[in-house]
Amino acid sequence: MTARRIFGIETEYGITCAPPAGRGAAVEAAGADAADGEGAPRVITADDAARYLFRKVVQWGRSSNVFLRNGARLYLDVGSHPEYATAECDDVHQLVVNDRAGESILDEMTEDANELLAEEGVPGTIHLFKNNVDSFGNSFGCHENYLVRRRRDFQAMGDALVPFFITRQILTGAGHIRPRAAGGASYAFSQRADQMWDAMSSATTRSRPIINTRDEPHADADLYRRMHVIVGDSSVAETTTMLKVGMTDLLLAMLEDGVRLRDLAMAEPMRAIREISHDMTATVPVELSSGRRMSALQMQEEFLTRVTGYLDSTGQTAELTEIQRRVLELWERGLRALREQDPSLVETELDWAIKGRLLERYRARHTLALDDPRVARLSLAYHDISARWGLATTLAARGLMARITTDEEVREAIVTPPPSTRARLRGEFVAAAQERRRDITVDWVHLKINDAAQRTVVLKDPFSPTDERVDKLLAALQA
Ligand code: ATP
Ligand code: MG
Ligand code: MG
Incomplete structure (x- = not known):
């Protein structure tokens, strides 16, 4: 095992209230990937829907910003998206379980809110989406938090992480239909890449950086810092969350040990993040500060090689936990899938591939263009957290989406905090x-x-x- 670390994931959810016509219209109104922002008429606004969602919480907590008995924080900012921040976890599996517990809590709140709507005769159904952009172009995030030991070179560590985060999307991106891409609609790796404006900054809203450097460790400030990562897509598949956090944890272990990666700095990070998202082959090279040119695939292969080399040379390989081994295996296989242009190698584990296959099959069956509204609806339903309307439950039941948690573990984590933090x-x-x-x-x-x-x-x-x-x-x- 590498050094113990504290993790937490904050997820902002997209919310909409769809007209009673049913699910089809629902998704159109929210239209994350929809071709335009018009969609079906809204019944109540997203703000009102959020108020219904939080009504019970406000009743018992007297606030829309509460901590729960499982240690998590549930939060609604004025005019913003419902947010769930998991409790502090010290293991990737535990974190995935707690993240799923958050989805279940919000799904239950949605069911309650929909009952309230019905009781009050308000037409429509509230839907919550674990995605990162709505049809109006608003972006909302999924923040990863990693505790790191405080050292003088936090900035250098951040610099080393930026090219890693920019290229990580070829594995952990949620998949995104870009309806107005030059040359027609196209499928991209990430929903979030087009929304990022800065590599590192202490402001989250104005500049939307990859890493937020605001020094707020939520811990002993003499010993620790919190690496607050803003750039990731929200993940639907548990295995994608596992890889996203697990690979970052292993790289951080290496960086905390003093290994540097200066040679992989990018010449134009914010341009690269978009180009890489839009290039589903992952092979188009981007320019490094050194003048060298490397593709996202080559860079991720380099990161993986250096991480496994570091673990070997420090004798940590033999001590890796089971979940860490799974992370390394999936990291390697994900890169192989890209190198061989064979998404079937990861088609039940990585969001962009799971969703990509779903959309492809549907399009082939009905002969639909990628920017057809029906495809957008299906794409959005992938992110609907509802056990009833969302696709994740069905996909998992049919063996089309892998799981690493059990329902029982998730149920337990709804009411019980992580025992070890x-x-x-x-x-x-x-x-x-x-x-x-x-x-x-x-x-x-x-x-x-x-x-x-x-x-x-x-x-x-x-x-x-x-x-x-x-x-x-x-x-x-x-x-
Ligand atoms: P904002 O929502 O404005 O970005 P924030 O990031 O400070 O604020 P929260 O939304 O409350 O705060 O979420 C904090 C997350 O960080 C939680 O998931 C929590 O588990 C995690 N966390 C708390 N303490 C630590 C720590 N010392 N190191 C790493 N993660 C932590
Ligand atoms: Mg937050
Ligand atoms: Mg945050």
Whole structure:
């Protein structure tokens, strides 16, 4: 095993309320990949839909920004997308489970909200999408968080990561129909690539960087930093999430050990990210700062070679966990699929390939162009998180989408925090407060009882699932 690390994923969901005509119209209204922004008329606005979605949460939490008993944060900003941030995990499998638990929680909230709509006679159905762009061109994100040890060269580490993130999309992109591409509609690797404007910056909204450098570690600032990655597509397939986070974790282990990758810096990163997304062969070269030209495929092969070389030379290969081995195997196979132009090698595991196959088969069956609205609808249904309307459940049941979690694990993670990190303390605190109907305030590092004494505990170590001060706080809550 490489050094233990804390991970978390934040997902912003697309939301829409579709007219009663049914699912077809639903997707048109949201139209992530739709050819235009018109679609079917909206019944209630997305803002109103979000308010229905959060009504119950606001009733019990008295806020639309709450921490749950599984340690996660559920959040609705004014005029924005519902967001779920997983609790701190210390293992990739655990993180995938917790991310799925978030989807289940939001799916259940959607079902409740749709019942409310029906009760109140409001026509339409709310849909939530795990994707990154709506038909109006608004982009919303999926942030990955990686705890790293604080060192003086955070910037150098970020510089090394930028070309990795720019090329990672050929494996972990969600697949995206670009309806107005030059020369007609085309299929691209990533939904997010066209929306990124900066390599590194401390602002998220204005410049939308690949890495957000705002120094907010949610942990002991003397020891740690949080690598806050904004660039990734939201992943539908569990194996894509697994690869996305797992490969980044292994590369970070190497970088934290002082290995540098200066020779892979790109001459024009923001141009490269778009070109690479649009080139489904992954072989068109982009220019490096050194003047050398390399394709995304070659670069990812280089990253993989250096990571496996590093693990071998440091004697860590034999100690890799099962999930880390799966990550390396899928990383290698994904690159082979691209090199051999044979997506069938990963067609149940990587979103762009799973979705690509789905769309291709549908188009062939009905002789449809890529920019046909029916294709856009199918593409969007791939991202619908509903167990009822979304395609993921069906695809998984038919063996067309791999899974690494069990339903039981996911159900458990809806109500139970990861047992091995700080999240456990938060989860127990929230659960105790809910049971005793006590007023508390919680964030990633603070637990506070809102009474006369205002007792507060600061949890600066995200690795620690136990704390005597919290035991006392729990006793005070239960008194
Ligand atoms: P914003 O939504 O404005 O980007 P943010 O990134 O600070 O804010 P959240 O949306 O609350 O915050 O999500 C934080 C994520 O980081 C969660 O998924 C959480 O599990 C994870 N996290 C918390 N502490 C750490 C840490 N010390 N290192 C890495 N990840 C962490
Ligand atoms: Mg967030
Ligand atoms: Mg964030």
